[in-house]
Amino acid sequence: MDLRTAITQGSTLLEQGGIAVPRLTAEVLLAHAIGKERTYFYAHPEEELTELGWIHYGRYLHQRLKRMPTQYITKKQEFWGRDFLVTPDVLIPRPETEHLIETVLAECSKVQRLADIGTGSGAIAVTLALELKAEVFATDISMPALSIARINAGKYGSPVRFVNCDLCSVFDAESLDLVVSNPPYVPKNAHLEPEIRDFEPFLALFAGQNGLEIYPRLIEQAFRVLKPGGRFLAEMGIHQSDALQQMLTQGWIGVHTIADLVGIPRIISAQRTNV
Ligand SMILES: C[S@@+](CC[C@H](N)C(=O)[O-])C[C@H]1O[C@@H](n2cnc3c(N)ncnc32)[C@H](O)[C@@H]1O
Structure with a gap:
């Protein structure tokens, strides 16, 4: 044939x-x-x-x-112009997450020390380490995910330092200029396509009943590890913008959102106050 x-x-x-x-x-x-x-x-x-x-x-x-996603069959997904190894141990990086990169490059390209929290395949951390002259750390609670992220960093010679820990817990107080994260934000009972529900890692997707369970701890920890004036950028799901803005009141200024290509607020950006 x-x-x-x-x-x-x-x-x-x-x-x-x-x-x-x-x-x-x-x-x-x-x-x-x-x-x-x-x-x-x-x-x-x-x-x-x-x-x-x-x-x-x-x-x-x-x-x-x-229903296995094509990316898990071919073991690759393009992100910011580079192919990343993906296996069922990591979330397949999504195009909307590229808005996180765009926002970092537009709003905080001069940062010197940053951390990507919940790095998965390492797409965000590896890309930022290659696009910025910054010291880049990345954490994940999943060891198998970190193994994939390390392979991706090695493939591009991207000098990211990976740590297995809960959120930002490993970092010293006031030690980072920027915390970026695409945390799990899917509500537990959300209707998902079988490609996602049956193949992508549970740990990478779900965050409690309303999908908002990770953010309060993430924001609290980000506040602790950011230097005064440091920046926090996170991806969020549909209808989560109001709740997140509520979480970023005390101690944060300049809170704003960035919409994705279909107009959904997708990234939230905030600056830690100087006190
Ligand atoms: C939505 S995925 C994002 C993966 C990758 N950053 C991306 O954008 O494609 C969330 C990641 O957070 C990790 N994660 C979940 N809970 C965590 C926790 N408490 N501490 C650190 N990482 C966590 C998951 O293992 C998963 O890799």
């Missing part, structure tokens, strides 16, 4: 299985199976698929039909 036919057949199978964007998914999985870029198919549609290619492609189609 040639590559064009393999794509058509895979795409039909995925469509029948209710998988979104079936053609693109079939192309991505076939490209991964034969170790080429997707553009290869346009130049060589009539090339025969090898037996080994078929075996891999068949397995990947089967996994996707079982």
Whole structure:
């Protein structure tokens, strides 16, 4: 069978299985199976698929039909222009988290010491260490996640120091210029697609009944470890902006939100007061 036919057949199978964007998914999985870029198919549609290619492609189609996210099959997700290794031990970095990077670069590019709390794949910490001249720390409560983050940092020669601890607990008082975080913020009973619910790490997603369970502790700890005048930036879920602004009253100034591309307030930014 040639590559064009393999794509058509895979795409039909995925469509029948209710998988979104079936053609693109079939192309991505076939490209991964034969170790080429997707553009290869346009130049060589009539090339025969090898037996080994078929075996891999068949397995990947089967996994996707079982709702495993494509990124866990191909083991990669692009973030800020770089490919990050992702496995089911880490959340797949989302495009909206790039607003966190954008905001850091726009509002606090001169910081010298920062920490990414709940680093997962390390996407935020590795990117900031490469984009800024700052000393970057990253924490996570999950050891398996930190192993993946270390691989990603190594891949790009990004000098992040990783620590296994609860939130910011490892840092000294008033020792950081910036705390960034994309913490778990999904309400326990939220309706989620099987790709997320059945495959992404529970620890990375859920934060109690209303999704707001982590923020009070995170904000309290961030206040302790930030220098006076230091900045706090966090990602939040839909409808969480008011609650977060309430949590950032005493001791914080300049509290504002940044919306994502569809207009949902997605990032909250605050400055620790000088006292
Ligand atoms: C939403 S994921 C974010 C991952 C990554 N920063 C990103 O944006 O793709 C949240 C991460 O926080 C970690 N986490 C959850 N509770 C934590 C805690 N108490 N202390 C430190 N990390 C925690 C999870 O293991 C997970 O890696």
